[in-house]
Amino acid sequence: MERADAARNRRAILRAAEELLEAHDLEHVSMDRVAAAAGVGKGTVFHRFGNREGLMRALVEERVLALSAAVESGPAPLGPGAPPAERLAAFFDAVVELATRNVKVMAAFEQASTDRLNSPIYLAWHAHVRELIAAAAPTLDADLIAHLLLGSLHSDLMLHLLRTGETHRLAVGLRSMIETLLR
Template sequence: MERADAARNRRAILRATEELLATHGLEHVSMDRVAQAAGVGKGTVFHRFGNREGLMRAVVEERVRALSSALESGPPPLGPGAPPAERLAAFFDAVVALATKNVTVMAAFEQASTDRLNSPIYLSWHAHVAGLLASASPTLDADLTAHLLLGSLHSDLMIHLLRTGDSHRLAAGLRSMIETLLR
């Protein structure tokens, strides 16, 4: 169990990070600035998150927690019980919706990440997508196809579409790719 002061500091640090990202962009978000804005010592930020990448990962993890829960035990089609193709479409719709609401945070995480393919979020999403692809189409190289589909979310084009209000186009394109793959 986390101590009350540690939990309070964590929330303050994450909130300060989000505010700095929204007003200044990643290039102006340093551990010093975050500590100052959160009202904690710089050592507290480093101790808790390690580095700026760890801090950005924590901000994103806060945002994806509800999605992860829905994937595991939520209602269909996002959660268990729907056919694999429907779950895949619902997953990518949910990821696009999440990214749309959090474009600045997601873009900052993308920029700060040095080893995205080994992040817990990516590994979890890859396992989910690969499992659904394998169920829907056993002859498909589910592992590689999952990487390709998820890779489409990690692009300058995706950030551009989100920032210009074309998230519906992105979601429709992903659904179309999934339908074509699973025919």
């Protein structure tokens, strides 16, 4: 169980980081600035998050929790009960929606990440996408195709489409790729 002061500090640090990201690009969001904005010592930020990548990961993980819960036990088509192809399309729709609502945080996480392929979020998403592809199209290399589809989310093009408000185009393109792939 987390102590009350530690929980309060965590919330203050995450809120400060988010507010700084809204006002500045990632290169101007140092651990010093986050600590000062949160009203805690720099050591507290480093102790809690390790480094800037850990801090950005924590911001993203908070946003991903609801999506993860919906995938595991929410209503179909995102949750169990729908055919795999429908679940896969719903998953990518949900990821695009999540990224649309959190462009700056997601972009900061992308920039700060040094080993994205081994992050807990990526590993969980990859496992989910791989399983759905394998169930929908057993002859495909589900592992590789899951990496390719998820890799399309980690691109300058996706970030550009999100920043220019072309999220509908992005979602339609991803659905089209999925439908074509699983035919």
